[in-house]
Amino acid sequence: MRSLDDLLAEGVSGRRVLLRADLNVPLDKQTNQITDDGRIRASLPTVQALREAGARVIVAAHLGRPKGTPDPQFSLAPVAARLGELLGTTVPLAADVAGDDARAKSAALGDGDVLLLENVRFEAAETSKDDAERGELADRFAVLADLYVDDAFGAVHRKHASVFDVAQRLPHAAGWLVARELEVLTRLTTDPERPYVVVLGGSKVSDKLAVIEALLPKVDRLLVGGGMCFTFLAAQGHGVGGSLLEADQVETCRRLLAAAGDRIVLPVDVVAATAFSADAETSVVPVEQIPDGLMGLDVGPRTVEVFGAELGAAHTVFWNGPMGVFELAPFQAGTRGVAQAVAAVAGLSVVGGGDSAAAVRQLGLDEASYGHISTGGGASLEYLEGRELPGLAVLTD
Ligand SMILES: Nc1ncnc2c1ncn2[C@@H]1O[C@H](COP(=O)(O)OP(=O)(O)O)[C@@H](O)[C@H]1O
Numbered sequence: 001m002r003s004l005d006d007l008l009a010e011g012v013s014g015r016r017v018l019l020r021a022d023l024n025v026p027l028d029k030q031t032n033q034i035t036d037d038g039r040i041r042a043s044l045p046t047v048q049a050l051r052e053a054g055a056r057v058i059v060a061a062h063l064g065r066p067k068g069t070p071d072p073q074f075s076l077a078p079v080a081a082r083l084g085e086l087l088g089t090t091v092p093l094a095a096d097v098a099g100d101d102a103r104a105k106s107a108a109l110g111d112g113d114v115l116l117l118e119n120v121r122f123e124a125a126e127t128s129k130d131d132a133e134r135g136e137l138a139d140r141f142a143v144l145a146d147l148y149v150d151d152a153f154g155a156v157h158r159k160h161a162s163v164f165d166v167a168q169r170l171p172h173a174a175g176w177l178v179a180r181e182l183e184v185l186t187r188l189t190t191d192p193e194r195p196y197v198v199v200l201g202g203s204k205v206s207d208k209l210a211v212i213e214a215l216l217p218k219v220d221r222l223l224v225g226g227g228m229c230f231t232f233l234a235a236q237g238h239g240v241g242g243s244l245l246e247a248d249q250v251e252t253c254r255r256l257l258a259a260a261g262d263r264i265v266l267p268v269d270v271v272a273a274t275a276f277s278a279d280a281e282t283s284v285v286p287v288e289q290i291p292d293g294l295m296g297l298d299v300g301p302r303t304v305e306v307f308g309a310e311l312g313a314a315h316t317v318f319w320n321g322p323m324g325v326f327e328l329a330p331f332q333a334g335t336r337g338v339a340q341a342v343a344a345v346a347g348l349s350v351v352g353g354g355d356s357a358a359a360v361r362q363l364g365l366d367e368a369s370y371g372h373i374s375t376g377g378g379a380s381l382e383y384l385e386g387r388e389l390p391g392l393a394v395l396t397d
């Protein structure tokens with residue numbers, strides 16, 4: 001895989017570099033303010049290195065999951081402003097992804113300038129399963145630049161136009177963030193010290209259920225909390241009220257539980273509430289008794305003890321996905337408890353995922369007490385699973 005160092009050694013002065021970054025940061029729904037800029041900060045070293053070498057940097061990124069059409073709620077405008085602040089320069093935002101405005105603004109860049117394209121997922125072709133559709137968008141990306149650098153570690157598991165197809169059209173290299181992430185994750189895949197425990201939570205349930213099957217033979221324990229756990233609890237025959245549930249995956253979970261024996265550890269209690277709200281009335285209920293009208297929005301205190309005991313015995317830990325809706329105070333305790341237990345692990349502990357990393361920072365935990373905080377959740381998991389990641393495979397061609 002060619003590295004950014006190789007590109008820099010060849011010289012990039014005056015050249016237009018399309019840099020795919022993962023700037024998918026959480027936003028406050030009311031104010032549209034960025035609540036954690038960790039992913040923007042993590043992208044800075046590569047952006048700065050390119051600027052200092054005189055490149056004209058065109059950054060492509062996604063934000064959230066818009067439906068393939070422009071939607072102001074998912075605009076990268078707040079990200080352009082924050083990136084500019086952190087770089088100490090103005091970062092203009094193209095009004096489109098790879099259209100007239102993107103072409104005009106990229107042509108106007110001077111050496112060391114930075115441009116941010118609008119959310120690549122405003123183009124339906126970005127995430128299309130159809131190679132020709134993605135290819136047409138990738139052609140338009142390729143027109144904007146001379147070189148392509150992928151530093152969007154959190155998105156390398158996506159076969160998307162700005163991650164995969166464009167790399168086939170331009171001389172390419174991996175950025176420094178991607179290189180650093182791979183360096184650490186390799187330590188988890190090459191003979192991890194045991195017991196090796198993986199903790200999974202969060203809300204991208206169907207994405208991550210697919211990973212569990214391949215991960216199970218590699219780990220000693222898989223602790224499942226967050227929105228992930230309810231499909232498993234339903235598979236055990238429990239009612240889950242209004243909790244997040246992938247009804248069509250219950251059978252898969254039943255099969256996984258049967259195959260895993262005691263290697264999958266599920267919550268024994270949850271914090272349930274009537275609404276997804278900071279002032280909703282909450283109660284702690286055993287998983288056997290989640291009332292119909294309530295939804296589970298955090299794991300309960302007994303679960304934190306159970307998970308804590310497993311983590312206390314572990315020598316290698318990977319954690320992805322908050323244990324509850326940590327953005328709201330009444331549902332923070334589970335994530336805090338697990339974050340503390342992961343921080344205390346004697347061996348290598350890695351936290352991965354945009355929201356998990358944000359939770360560590362927002363809950364005031366010391367980032368230095370973790371071996372590594374990865375910007376990618378799904379990407380790390382698929383890497384640990386041993387799957388080929390399209391965004392990396394294409395860089396090694
Ligand atoms: N029980 C739950 N019900 C609904 N959402 C949940 C639950 N537990 C956690 N979440 C949500 O999961 C989101 C993070 O999920 P995900 O994107 O999978 O994690 P990451 O970004 O770390 O990979 C958070 O916004 C959190 O509020």
Ligand SMILES: O=C(OP(=O)(O)O)[C@H](O)COP(=O)(O)O
Binds near residue numbers: 064065354
């Ligand atoms: O937030 C991300 O992944 P993560 O939640 O697995 O860490 C990445 O930006 C990828 O986003 P996606 O899962 O919408 O493709």
